[in-house]
Amino acid sequence: MTFRRTVLITGASSGLGAEMARQLAALGHDLALCARRTERLEELRAEILGRHDVRVAIAPLDVTDDDAVFAAFRAFRDELGSLDRVVVNAGLGKGAPLGTGRFDANRQTAMTNFVAALAQTEAAMEAFRAQGSGHLVMVSSMSAMRGLPKTLTTYAATKAGVAHLAEGLRTELHGTTLGRSVKVTVLYPGYIASEMNDQVAQGTPLMASTEKGVRAMVAAIEKEVDDACVPALPWAPLSVVMRHAPLPVLKRLI
Template identity: 65%
Template sequence: MTSGVVLITGASSGLGAEMARQFAALGYDLALCARRTERLDALAEEIRRTSGRRVETAALDVTDADAVPAVFTRFADSFGTLDRVVVNAGLGKGAPLGTGRADANRETAMTNFVGALAQCEAAVEVFRRQGRGHLVVISSISALRGMRKSMTTYAATKAGVAALAEGLRSERIPGLDVSVVYPGYIRSEMNEHVQQKTRFMVDTPTGVRAVVAAIEARRVKAYVPAWPWAPIARLMRVLPLSVVRKLT
């Protein structure tokens, strides 16, 4: 069994909750945070019961610039270490630009990018202090190109967090590993409102197994599940936008 402490943000539902279950099954203790504490605490109790792992929780809105470092530091002090931080909290809201829903786009930008920046700041501060750590940023396959309509802002934020991670990796901070994971279409609460059949969509446990495997391997960059998203990612970087629209 593996041992260590993994902090996951946005852990009350979707990919975050399933990552918590799967990391616990691998032998990790967990520091879980999210805005919805009722669901978070229920998840923590489930994991304690099924895995016997230590699980601590905290309420956290990642757009609260003061709360993020406070919560991360409190977890680090309580466990004595943070081995890995998964920057996962995010929103999927959005509307075509210029259609009167600037509020939805702004909320997504604040959560997905500004909130991710706060998490990276807090995590790397802990890791610098420890002299080691693994920062994981959950991006999206949509980050590879500009997306249209309601996906425009979301995709831009996910490209932004990938660039943050790459900048940190370029800095070559001693003891710090940085991974960016680009999930393809994984069914979760964020996309459960999508009624039509989506090509290449996988269920949450299957998709998260691929995410967790990439994280465990400390991959610098991972498109998951690898099939079909690794070859699609290569194509998306070079194809004209008129073709990209048909793939996404």
């Protein structure tokens, strides 16, 4: 049985965020959707409202604007009455090998993927502490399993960082009164087709379609698991290899 919840999704204008919105709406959840591209949010809202009897609130948001993050989350809570679940999804995939003159790209990725995720987590927990309940969902990445080279170095580090941020929060809440009603989930998506990874060969056997990959994400979210590699196959067993393979072996794999 699915209980109707109000779900806030950042980075909801395309890719995984937009598909999560579609699938969560199909389960009967109300939505608070934010992203920089408001015209896409308008289109997504019209699509969802045309198919499902749910509420959909939208707002423009650049997650690197800290004050705007807090303002948007508070406004959504005021409009919809509560924020039962927050999916920290907005992210950036650009990067360059360290020391090659593209600090600007690496810094932008770090600020968007980690510092902005921190702001979103703070804003979510502000609401959850006030309500006494909530569910934080942190979208990390399989790249968080191990430090990765070249263009992925900074990206992988940020995704490891946000996973630890969420896990640290779960540790803090464990055994407390609030911890019984506030849940924390970390998702580690593998290759799922989206705008962010459109440079990856779409024909790779490891690439899941957006719909299939997000279905695995939504299933884990609905179960409120602590963490999940999604889709489970092949990524759950591959996570063990990524964590423990000797460096020469890892380099050949990646």
